[in-house]
Amino acid sequence: MPVFTEFASASRELRVLPSFAPPLPRCSPIPKTSDVEKYEVVIAGAGPAGLMLNLLLARYGLSDESLLCVDAKSTTLKSGQADGIQPRTLETLKSLGLADEILTEGCQMWQVAFWNPSNDKKKIIERTSIIPDVSVPARYPHEVTIHQGRIERILETDLHRYSKRGVQRNTKLNDVKIDEEGDPEFPVLCEIETEGHKRTVRTKYLVGADGAHSVVRRSMGLKLEGESLDHIWGVVDLIVDTDFPDIRRRCAIHSPAGSVMVIPRERIATGDYLTRLYVQVPGDVNPDNDDPEVSTGTNTPPTDARSRRSQVTEKTIFDNAAAAFKPYYIRPKKGGAVDWWAAYQIGQRVTDNFSVKDSKGEDRVFIAGDACHTHSPKAGQGMNVSMMDSYNLAWKLAYSIHGLTPSAANGKPDPILQTYHTERHTIAEQLIAFDRDFSSMFSGKIGPSEDGVGGLTHEEFMEVFSRGNGFTSGCGIEYPENMTVNRDSDAVNPISGNDYLSGLLRPGRRLLNVRLVRHADGYRRDLQDGKINAIVEYTTNPNKKLDFASTGRFRILCLTSTDLLNPQGVSAKTLTALGRAIRRFPLSVIEQVVIHPRMEREFMWNDIPSEIKQYSEMAFYSGYELDDVYETYGVNPSEGALAIVRPDGYVGIVASLPDVERVEKFLESLVRTV
Amino acid sequence: MPVFTEFASASRELRVLPSFAPPLPRCSPIPKTSDVEKYEVVIAGAGPAGLMLNLLLARYGLSDESLLCVDAKSTTLKSGQADGIQPRTLETLKSLGLADEILTEGCQMWQVAFWNPSNDKKKIIERTSIIPDVSVPARYPHEVTIHQGRIERILETDLHRYSKRGVQRNTKLNDVKIDEEGDPEFPVLCEIETEGHKRTVRTKYLVGADGAHSVVRRSMGLKLEGESLDHIWGVVDLIVDTDFPDIRRRCAIHSPAGSVMVIPRERIATGDYLTRLYVQVPGDVNPDNDDPEVSTGTNTPPTDARSRRSQVTEKTIFDNAAAAFKPYYIRPKKGGAVDWWAAYQIGQRVTDNFSVKDSKGEDRVFIAGDACHTHSPKAGQGMNVSMMDSYNLAWKLAYSIHGLTPSAANGKPDPILQTYHTERHTIAEQLIAFDRDFSSMFSGKIGPSEDGVGGLTHEEFMEVFSRGNGFTSGCGIEYPENMTVNRDSDAVNPISGNDYLSGLLRPGRRLLNVRLVRHADGYRRDLQDGKINAIVEYTTNPNKKLDFASTGRFRILCLTSTDLLNPQGVSAKTLTALGRAIRRFPLSVIEQVVIHPRMEREFMWNDIPSEIKQYSEMAFYSGYELDDVYETYGVNPSEGALAIVRPDGYVGIVASLPDVERVEKFLESLVRTV
Known part of the structure; x- marks a missing residue:
């Protein structure tokens, strides 16, 4: 029986049971309360884009x-349609501590099977190949399909840890305008309505995450540009009864009777597994311009497409699917097996601008998610691009509002806010370009067409599919040069190679995850990980080793050279200089991660510069025992390299190991000094 | 802009947003409500053992x-002391969907460093070696240290998803007796007291998880047997300032000035990392018998140990630690850095019986956790053994209460309940035997003692440490033969080898995790995983592929032979016979997982017995692409094998592939037929 003489400090429980991500420090004054309802940020819409933004801003320190x-x-989504989570989104959710339920309970989609017309007439169709669903390096080499409502529930549950109010539901935004005269600090005037009761609120910034029919977009006069496609597709979620062998793989089926895409879905409450089918409805129609907001450049009457869509029924979809699957049978498993179906015809359109400035040039109104871009659902991008829009915007807004940027510190319009449009509009344009190619080819036929004129070859289709993988996985995107992405070609580039998809350090691309071993304790871990639920003690622990968890911090990534054990070497000098640099910025905003290559001998803490233990005790790794980190990142171990990784995990700048000045200048342009 | 013709079924949300583990079916009647407060199970104590049992029973289907x-x-633990989670406990928590926060936010302990007296007098001590903390095959090859209160919070949060009431707090158990005359169906009479208000409740079964000073144990007259040790130790949790190089590794330091054990702990809310130190307080004292309940076999007066313990202070502990760390310095980082400290002296004791029967021979009262066994904290076993006690008991209780066992179906005393004592008492005895060796050696000196008489060698110490690893990791334990563990040596044994620690299939040992690729979709996964949050639809999907998630189901593990593609082969005949067997038991209670070895050719569903798709569509794997499953499990691919895995993941029986009769008989002895 334990017999104890015991003592516990009063603060013990608070100390050992941390449960929250650390907020960013705040250098700007908190606005005084007033009679008018005022906020620093108002978000319209709580779909994936709005919830993600709300959660991130709340974690970064914005209170209710x-x-x-x-x-x-009145609640999270019940009957929406998005279902695909891409590898890069999984990485992001993991760095927020939100991926586990999705990975465990969703359907992990690892492979794609291609089925094409068979030369053997009796077989009708045959499997041409099975390839990995994700062909680029990624921490999670697969997609996950899971109901959008579940993603929203996961985000909202976590939000309630940081916000007492959470989302104000049953409340819509009716109108927005910029009114600087009334209150220049809170120039955005919103009319919102809760169950018939209207009220006016003012805000510094408004974000319209209010979907394809965005009120914010319309009120601000932003235009959706693009075209419609001439194909009508049916989509259905159901429990199938089939002898088709690949029903649990993602499949692209090009049969003589039409095209079908199979998307395996998660297991549902009945114990059954859902399947989603995209089914082409044969026959072309003229491009659709039945939405008055859309500039399509054509003048065909809208009735054609609309009436054809309205003729599509559950039976039409099924009859077409059944024909395309032949000789295999496919049918709903039993009565009530069909969960949801729809007929759609979607163009690729992007809003011309993702933000609107006030008269001083400060970006005041932003749009995100479906309000910015519409495209076909087949590539499974919608929910991902929407959440990543918010992930890109959140840290920029938070840094500006908290007075952490140089401009905000000086009360000037903040150019960092412009980079949201610069970066995400570029991605949206790539998205619709890819979607246009992919959708067109998917609607085409494989093999010679009946009139003898050549159709699409399987090889052509595969080429679009594979080339698109960097984009559709989210892992290959590269932001264009801007103040947060510096690719200055005059400076020495320590990276060899140019196959950036493979993981080479490259400004504008995300930092690829690597596996490494920690010096302090031998912990074998993923670099993208880090503890989320700990509050940094600003006064004494400026750089407490969060690695690459999404806690809103900038990180210096120092890949030392092999001269680390030489006190007069480049590595040692760089680490000393970096220590000086870190102290120039507000406490806890700049963190440092250090990786070393294989050395000629074993070493202990007292053999290496003291700055490593001081700033990176728990973020100091060997970079060769598990993955070859130097090889992956394109760094010569005898030279080393420096990089700054932005709060969202994208590389901002790469510099040679001695060039601390360059990374310091880059940081100074983005973060105020103290 | 998407334009949809859309339909969603009314039941869609319920179907696609499952959030709960599936309860076990219930074959027994639910008791009628009555004026007397009655329960089927009452649990005294909500520490790790009690909460784990409560959660499991709630998941299996017992309502409030x-x-x-x-x-x-009044709340979960604030100032308790347990902090170590072992690999087997991590596996178990993962199979319950509860491991992720622990893995991410806890301190993963991967290595142990051994420090011993140096021959170089100036160095005083030196690092003799660093070895992996876990040296046996395990899904998680490390321990995790994390505050016990956090584990309790995680269990309780999950409990609230299944139970509206959760734990009834501020309520203690005063007394228990068995009173069959009053109500033979609910023979256990408990007096409980909530804030001064006493009441009597009746229950079918009572579980005392009420700690070292268990009221249940005392009321039932169960005896703690064992001895005290003669060493006093101090333990302290603090933030250290030190130049000792291995402070973030688990360390066993044997210095000329005494012994210290270092346990690195998790990062806390301040951003600092905790360290726990176990420090030997020099000088021996006589064995302690200051607890009147303990039979120590000695008659020394209690005052000696007690008074010496009371002389231990924070300063004593620190002075001793500082001496042992020399030449390195170690001190609390700053004022308030010490969270908790204690001085203790603990013997190894086990209660003679873990359950008490009524007059008919039915086990009615059980004890679990610290109520059963006390031992030193240094091996980090306490919280683990306690939770695993409950993990062992929960499914047996649930099967009996739900009328799923043959005896329960016939209203007879249920022998499955006796196996709790059989299995867990064995483990408790192994625990204290190990702890006795380990603690004694840890308190001894390494190297020749000053009087020239040989002390402990480093090799001897390492030997105890490594031999104990199978036990301390939890991965090497083997339950003794009983009705749930059949090692009948007369039957053909399809397993070659006897190094059971390596993962060979062995009745009484846990099924080692392996990585495999699923036939249906190419999903690369861990066998121990499975979806938890799905409710099996009993009427149509009797065997819906939960793999080895802890949902209370028995699993048939069929490792087919290489003749799987031969319709007349042994594999095909076995699978057909297993299909017949599965249908004889209540729906959803028996699940089937099928693994195949490398085949001479590719195949599709129509090349293999239809029972595989029928019963194991999403639990059918290739066993060679990632891990060599047949090699790991000791199965010859040309012979195959069968095993039954119990609901807690321990192998119950192993049989040759054709011997379906043997596994069917084993199942019949544990599960009622329909």
């Missing part, structure tokens, strides 16, 4: 007094 | 009307 998110719906 | 857990404390 500063932040309001409204949504017209 | 059937199940009551009381605890005297």
Whole structure:
């Protein structure tokens, strides 16, 4: 029986049970309360884009007094359609501590099977190949399919840890205008309505995450540009009964009777597994311009497409699917097996601008998610691009509002806010370009067409599919040069190679995850990980080793050279200089991660520069025992390299190991000094 | 802009947003409500053992009307001491969907460093070696240290998803007796007290998880047997300032000035990392018998140990630690850095019986956790053995209460309940035997003692440490033969080899995790995983592929032979016979997982027995692409094998592939037929 003489400090429980991500420090004053309802940020819409933004801003430190998110719906999504989570989104959710339920309970989609017309007439179709669903390096080499409502529930549950109010539901945004005269600090005037009761609120920044029919977009006069496609597709979620062998793989089926895409879905409450089918409805129609907001450049009457869509029924979809699957049978498993179906015809359109400035040039109104871009659902991009829009915007807004940027510190319009449009509009344009190619080819036929004129070859289709993988996985995107992405070609580039998809350090691309071993304790870990639920003690621990968890911090990534054990070497000098640099910025905003290559001998802490233990005790790794980190990142171990990784995990700048000045200048342009 | 013709079924949300583990089916009647407060199970104590049992029973289907857990404390633990989670416990928590926060936010302990007296007098001590903390095959090859209160919070949060009431707090158990005359169906009479208000409740089964000073144990007259040790140790949790190089590794330091054990702990809310030190307080004292309940076999007066313990202070502990760390310095980082400290002296004791029967021979009262066994904390076993006690008991209780066992179906005393004592008492005895060796050696000196008489060699110490690893990791334990563990040596044994620690299939040992590739979709996964949050639809999907998630199901593990593609082969005949067998038991209770070896050719579903798709569509794997499953499990691919895995993941029986009769008989002895 334990017999103890025991003592516990009063603060013990608070200390050992941390549960929250650390907020960013705040250098700007908190606005005084007033009679008018005022916020620093108002978010319209609580779909994946709005919830993600709300959660991130709340984690970064915006309280319920500063932040309001409204949504017209009374609860998270019930009957929406998005279902695909891409590898890069998984990485992001993991770095937020939100991936586990999705990985465990969703359907992990590892492979794609291609089925094409067979030369053997009796077989009708045959499997041409099975390839990995994700062909680029990624921490999670697969997609996950899972209901959008579940993603929203996961985000909202976590939000409630940081926000007492959470989303203000049953509340819609009716109108927005910029009114600087009334209150220049809170120039955005919103009319919102809760169950018939209207009120006016003012905000510094408004974000319209209010979907394809965005009120914010319309109120601000932003235009959706693009075209419609001439194909009508049916989509159905159901429990199937089939002898088709690949029903649990993602499949692209090009049969003589039409095209079908199979998307295996998660297991549902009945114990059954869902399947989603995209089924081409044969026959072309003229491009659709039945939405008055859309500039399509054509003048065909809208009735054609609309009436054809309305003729599509559950039976039409099934009859077409059944024909394309032949000789295999496919049918709903039993009565009630069909969960949801729809007929759609979607063009690729992008809004011309993702933000609107006030008269001083400060970006005041932003749009994100479906409000910015519409495209076909087949590539499974919608929910991903929407959440990543918010992931890109959140840290920029938070840094500006908290007075952490140089401009915000000086009360000037903040150019960092412009980079949201610069970066995400580029991605949206790539998205619709890919989607246009992919959708067109998917609707085409494989093999010679009946009139003898050549159709699409399997090889052509595969080429689009594989080339698109960097984009569709989210892992290959590269932001264009801007103040947060510096690819200055005059400076020495320590990276060899140019196959950036493989993981080479490259400004504008995400930092690829690597596996490494920690010096302090031998912990074998993923670099992208880090503890989320700990509050940094600003006064004494400026650089407490969060690695690459999404806690809103900038990280210096120092890949030392092999001269680390030489006190007069480049590595040692660089680490000393970096220590000086870190102390120039607000406490806890700049963190440092150090990786070393294989050395000629074993060493202990007292053999290496003291700055490593001081700033990176728990973020100091060997980079060769598990993955070859130097090889992956394209760094010569005898030279080393420096990089700054932005709060969202994208590389901002790469510099040679001695060039601390370059990374310091880059940081100075983005973060105020103290 | 998407334009949809859309349909969604009314049941869609319920179907696609499952959030709960599936309960076990219930074949027994639910007791009628009555004026007397009655439960099927009452649990006293909501520490790790009590909470684990409460959660498991709630998941298996016991409602708040059937199940009551009381605890005297007003909240989860604030100042307790357990902090170590072993690999087997991590596997178990993962199979319950509860491991992720622990793995991410806890301190993963991967290595142990041994420090011993140096021959170089100036160095005083030196690092003799660093070895992996876990040296046996395990899914998680490390321990995790994390505050016990956090584990309790994780268990309780999950409990609230299944139970509206959760733990009834501020409520203590005062007394227990068995009173069959009053109500033979609910023969256990408990007096419980909530804030001064006493009441009497009746229950079918009572579980005392009420700690080292268990009221249940005392009321039932169970005896703790064992001895005290003659060493006093101090333990302290603090933030250290030190130049000792291995402070973030688990360390065993044997210095000329005494012994210290270092346990690195998790990062806490301040951003600092905790360290736990176990420090030997020099000088021996006589064995302690200051607890009147303990039979120590000695008659020394209690005052000696007690008074010496009371002389231990924070300063004593620190002075001794500082001496042992020399030449390195170690001190609390700053004022308030010490979270908790204690001085203790603990013997190894086990209660003679873990359950008490009524007059008919039915086990009615059980004890679990610290109520059963006390031992030193240094091996980090306490919280683990306690939770695993409950993990062992929970499914047996649930099967009996739900009428799923043959005896319960016939209203007879249920022998499955006796196996709790058989299995867990064995483990408790192994625990204290190991702890006795380990603690004694840890308190001894390494190297020749000053009087020239040989002390302990480093090799001897390492030997105990490594031999103990199978036990301390939890991965090497083997339950003795009983009705749930059949090692009948007369039957053909399809397993070659006897190094059971390596993962060979062995009745009484846990099924080692392996990585495999699923036939249906190419999903690369861990066998121990499975979806937890799905409710099996009993009427149509009797065997819906939960793999080895802890959902209370028995699993048939069929490792087919290489003749799988031969319709007349042994594999095909076995699978057909297994299909027949599965249908004889209540729906959803028996699941089937099928693994195949490398085949001479590719195949599709129509090349293999239809029972595989029927019963194991999403639990059919190739066993050679990632891990060599047949090699790991000791199965000859040309012969195959069968095993039954119990609901807690331990192998119950192993049989040759054709011997379906043997596994069927084993199942019949544990599960009623329909």
